[in-house]
Every structure is written in structure tokens, then in C-alpha cells.
Amino acid sequence: MRFVLVFNGTRGDIQPAVVLGTELLRRGHDVVFGAPPNLVGFAAGAGLDARPFGYDTRAHINSDVIRHGVRTGGPITRVRALAEIRDHGWNQMVDEMFELVEDADAIVTGFTTAQIAFAFAERGDVPFFVLHHAPVTENPYFSPFPGAPLTLPARVNAVSWTAVTAAFWMLTRGRENRLRQRLGLGTVKQALPARMQRYGAIELQLYDPVFCPDLARVWGERRPLVGFIDLPQGLRRRIGSDALDADTDLWIDSGDPPIYFGFGSMPVPDAHSLLTAIEEACRKLGQRALVCAGWSDFEEISTDRIRVVATVDHDQVFARCRAVVHHGGAGTTSAAVRAGKPALVCWLGSDQPFWGLQLERLGVGVSTPLTMVDVEVLEENLEVILRAKYTERAAEVASRLRSAEEATADAVDLIENSARQGRTMRLSA
Incomplete structure (x- = not known):
């Protein structure tokens, strides 16, 4: 099978996906890995077919808009900075996706690139997977606002998630529908999380159940908590960085x-x-x-x-x-x-x-x-x-954490088996 993994972000965003990609490769699959230009060498060092995807994230993180734009100036200055960050690299990543996803049997991506990758998964009618490094989807236990107390009532968290999801959809629906039109897909009026769930997407939670024991009960098999994914020693030596x-x-x-x-x-x-x-x-x-x-x-x-x-x-x-x-x-x-x-x-x-x-x-x-x-x-x-x-x-x-080997094996088993089931898997969602 041909798995296309596309990710944007820092090394912390890319590394777990590299581990999963190399395990899929070891199991005999064809793996294409899209990574920011500054991290293509890291992914290639693991033996993957790594290709540039998007912008240089190190340069972006150290740019004025990140360092100062959202932290200084008045409200208008900050809103403009946030808008610039929101749209930075969007058109470039869309253009590069056309080549990356050619003949894909499944697409795996991260939280920040899910909106782009999901449209391509729909066009190709292929299984879709998203890797999360924290609870970034609606749930009763954790707020969407960074630094919010862990003890907030479920109702408060629910209202917060509804507001954040609606705000993000309002800010990004135009660009997503323009992408969908370019792909020959119909216009949508609903935010991404609900559409992904209806499609049968699997959102793998790459952190340990020790930290969020109640989420496994609430989310079930569509958002499984598989554990932290770490670089195995052999892969560390191969990359050598x-x-x-x-x-x-x-x-x-x-x-x-x-x-x-x-x-x-x-x-x-x-x-x-x-x-x-x-x-x-x-x-x-x-x-x-x-x-x-x-x-x-x-x-x-x-x-x-x-x-x-x-x-x-x-x-x-x-x-x-x-x-x-x-x-x-x-x-x-x-x-x-x-x-x-x-x-x-x-x-x-x-x-x-x-x-x-x-x-x-x-x-x-x-x-x-x-x-x-x-x-x-x-x-x-x-x-x-x-x-x-x-x-x-x-x-x-x-001593209570799931081993990295166990987490990696479970995550790849899930991706591999679900991708093999393809459309049948999604219709049973």
C-alpha cells in the first residue's frame, strides 16, 4: 500500500510521524513523507522518501510576526498578525499536495494540516488519519484555552470548545471551500471535526493514558490513546543528528x-x-x-x-x-x-x-x-x-507508561489494518 504522510511544524511535530513512517516502510509499504524544508533531511535520514512540504518552520518561528507580532502593539496589530500566521504557507502546501498524494491509498497528517489533507482524502476516497499530541478535540475534561485549569466543569469546557470550533470555522471556511472547489468537491457548511468523524477518520492520540485516563472512555476507538511515540535507538543512530x-x-x-x-x-x-x-x-x-x-x-x-x-x-x-x-x-x-x-x-x-x-x-x-x-x-x-x-x-x-515500542506497534497496526479495510471501515463509523 502507498501511505502518504504530510506534516508541518517543528521537530516535535514531525518526529513521531517519522517513527510511524519508518515502521510502515519496514512492513513493506510504500511511504511518501512530506516535511518542512528544514526537516526534510531529518526524515530522509530515517530512510524515508522525504519531500519538501510547505515553508521553513524554523525561519517562520523566528520571524518578527511570531516573536513580536502577536505579543506587542494594539488589538488591530495583533489580529493582523494572527491572520498572517493563520494563512502562512496555505497556498504553497495546497499546490505541493497534488504531487505528494498521487496514487495514495491512505493519508496521515497532523492537526495543523488536517484541513488541507482531509480535502485530498475526500477527493481520493481514501482512509484518513490525524496524529494529535494533546487533547485538541472537543471533550468534557480539558479546555481548548492554553493554561486553563484542569478542574473546570464539563459544561464550561463544552461551551468553550463550541465557541473555539465555530470561530476557527468562521475564519477558515472560505479558504477550505475554495480548495474544495479546486478539487471538484462540493461546498461545505459544517466545521471540520464533525465532518472527519462522519467520514470515519481516525485521530490517534500520541500520548499516554496515564495523563488522560477518562478520554479513552469518552472517545473510544476513533480517537485511541496509544501512548508516546519515541525514536528507537536504531533509528537514532541512523539519523545521527x-x-x-x-x-x-x-x-x-x-x-x-x-x-x-x-x-x-x-x-x-x-x-x-x-x-x-x-x-x-x-x-x-x-x-x-x-x-x-x-x-x-x-x-x-x-x-x-x-x-x-x-x-x-x-x-x-x-x-x-x-x-x-x-x-x-x-x-x-x-x-x-x-x-x-x-x-x-x-x-x-x-x-x-x-x-x-x-x-x-x-x-x-x-x-x-x-x-x-x-x-x-x-x-x-x-x-x-x-x-x-x-x-x-x-x-x-x-513505571506506568506504555513502552514506546508498544505504542508504535499499536499505532501502526491500527493505521495499517484500517487502511486495508478502506471504504468498508469508514462506512461502519
């Missing part, structure tokens, strides 16, 4: 286990000030800091107290650290929890505050907005997560 250099390996072993600091693909507003705060807070607490620059502009430093590196393999490094300070992406969250390490989430937006609150709920971490972080905030929160009870609780939660 995060291999730990010898000097960093020696630095980690040269003293007490360090605290890891890394913010992934998120643009840190003032990298110099944050690095200064990290160094000072660790000095006060008598800790060492291993800082991963990721997509931020941290200056290179290597002293007995602090070391800055470009990238690291979380699987190799986290087990050798005391605690993990990160942005709250689903991938980094899962890696820290799997390693049995308490975490401080310094979030910027999207699903990151949700994961920070979940770590707090489970007693394995604390969270705060990255914009609030200074020496005092770091020192106070690090003192909390370095307590023995947090480390003990983190180890206990780690």
Missing part, C-alpha cells in the same frame, strides 16, 4: 548530575538573559546546568558550572540528569517522564501549559510561563522539583 559529543559526555561525568535546560524549537525571547538566570540560579543552589540551545540563540559556554550544546539525544542524557527544565512539548515531556525525572515546564503557548499542568497534577513537576522566568523564579521552582518526593514520584509514574 543528536549524537552526544565526547567532550559533553566527559563534562556530564566530571561532577554531580546536572540539571538539563532546553526549550526545543521554541524561540526564547532573550536567550542571553535566560542563560544568565540559569547560571546564577544553579550557582545559588550548588547545581550544574547542561543547556541545549535547540532553535534559540544561546551563546556557547563551557565551565565547571554550565555547558551549552547545540542538540542532545534526550534518551541518552536525561537519565544522567537530576531534573529537566523544558518548554513543555509533548515529546520532551514524555522523554523526561520516561527517564523518571522531575521537571519544570517553562511554557510559551500551544499545548505546553497543558503538559505543565499535567505534570503538576501527577506530582512530578511544576510549571510557569517562560516570560516570568528570572533567577528568583528558577531558584524557587528548582528547589521544589529537587525534593526527594518529586524524584520518587517521577520514577513511579515512569
Whole structure:
């Protein structure tokens, strides 16, 4: 079978799909992988037929419209920035989809590209799958608003989801119906989630049931919680992009286990000030800091107290650290929890505050907005997560997670079997 996987976003968005794509390839299927130009090499390094899809996401994340447009100026300036972000790359991705989906037997995509990919799935009458890294679909337990309390009444959450879904549909229905007209499809008047459900789409939840035990009961087999998908060691070695250099390996072993600091693909507003705060807070607490620059502009430093590196393999490094300070992406969250390490989430937006609150709920971490972080905030929160009870609780939660191998196998089984059933599977929805 020919599976077409198309994704936009950061490495955290792409990596789980790469794992699933390589497993489909190993099982003998034809796999085409569409990825942002800056991540095509990453997907190709895994052995996939990787092709450019959309815009350079690293450049976009570091653009003025992302860094400043939605955070500064008056309401009109911010609305214009949000509109620009909403439509950025849409036409390019639509044009590139025509070649990518040729002869597809099934289409797999992510949350941000579902509106485009679903229209092509309908045109081809092929099974459709969406990968989610957090609960981003209507449910009674979690609000659609980042940072909202986990204890809101079900009715409040329901009203919030209805409002958000309606607002997004109002903002995007024009562009979707223009795409549908181009594809020879009829005009639609209903928001995407309901249409996907009616079509028989499967929305795989790539996070562990430990975090959201009630969702499995509410959502059922159409939105299964399969667990966190991680890069297996063999695939990590093949890609090789995060291999730990010898000097960093020696630095980690040269003293007490360090605290890891890394913010992934998120643009840190003032990298110099944050690095200064990290160094000072660790000095006060008598800790060492291993800082991963990721997509931020941290200056290179290597002293007995602090070391800055470009990238690291979380699987190799986290087990050798005391605690993990990160942005709250689903991938980094899962890696820290799997390693049995308490975490401080310094979030910027999207699903990151949700994961920070979940770590707090489970007693394995604390969270705060990255914009609030200074020496005092770091020192106070690090003192909390370095307590023995947090480390003990983190180890206990780690033991309850589904293994990455089990999650990957279940996800690919579901995609493979459902795709084989094709139209019959969807009509039974």
C-alpha cells in the first residue's frame, strides 16, 4: 500500500510521524513523507522518501510576526498578525499536495494540516488519519484555552470548545471551500471535526493514558490513546543528528548530575538573559546546568558550572540528569517522564501549559510561563522539583507508561489494518 504522510511544524511535530513512517516502510509499504524544508533531511535520514512540504518552520518561528507580532502593539496589530500566521504557507502546501498524494491509498497528517489533507482524502476516497499530541478535540475534561485549569466543569469546557470550533470555522471556511472547489468537491457548511468523524477518520492520540485516563472512555476507538511515540535507538543512530559529543559526555561525568535546560524549537525571547538566570540560579543552589540551545540563540559556554550544546539525544542524557527544565512539548515531556525525572515546564503557548499542568497534577513537576522566568523564579521552582518526593514520584509514574515500542506497534497496526479495510471501515463509523 502507498501511505502518504504530510506534516508541518517543528521537530516535535514531525518526529513521531517519522517513527510511524519508518515502521510502515519496514512492513513493506510504500511511504511518501512530506516535511518542512528544514526537516526534510531529518526524515530522509530515517530512510524515508522525504519531500519538501510547505515553508521553513524554523525561519517562520523566528520571524518578527511570531516573536513580536502577536505579543506587542494594539488589538488591530495583533489580529493582523494572527491572520498572517493563520494563512502562512496555505497556498504553497495546497499546490505541493497534488504531487505528494498521487496514487495514495491512505493519508496521515497532523492537526495543523488536517484541513488541507482531509480535502485530498475526500477527493481520493481514501482512509484518513490525524496524529494529535494533546487533547485538541472537543471533550468534557480539558479546555481548548492554553493554561486553563484542569478542574473546570464539563459544561464550561463544552461551551468553550463550541465557541473555539465555530470561530476557527468562521475564519477558515472560505479558504477550505475554495480548495474544495479546486478539487471538484462540493461546498461545505459544517466545521471540520464533525465532518472527519462522519467520514470515519481516525485521530490517534500520541500520548499516554496515564495523563488522560477518562478520554479513552469518552472517545473510544476513533480517537485511541496509544501512548508516546519515541525514536528507537536504531533509528537514532541512523539519523545521527543528536549524537552526544565526547567532550559533553566527559563534562556530564566530571561532577554531580546536572540539571538539563532546553526549550526545543521554541524561540526564547532573550536567550542571553535566560542563560544568565540559569547560571546564577544553579550557582545559588550548588547545581550544574547542561543547556541545549535547540532553535534559540544561546551563546556557547563551557565551565565547571554550565555547558551549552547545540542538540542532545534526550534518551541518552536525561537519565544522567537530576531534573529537566523544558518548554513543555509533548515529546520532551514524555522523554523526561520516561527517564523518571522531575521537571519544570517553562511554557510559551500551544499545548505546553497543558503538559505543565499535567505534570503538576501527577506530582512530578511544576510549571510557569517562560516570560516570568528570572533567577528568583528558577531558584524557587528548582528547589521544589529537587525534593526527594518529586524524584520518587517521577520514577513511579515512569513505571506506568506504555513502552514506546508498544505504542508504535499499536499505532501502526491500527493505521495499517484500517487502511486495508478502506471504504468498508469508514462506512461502519
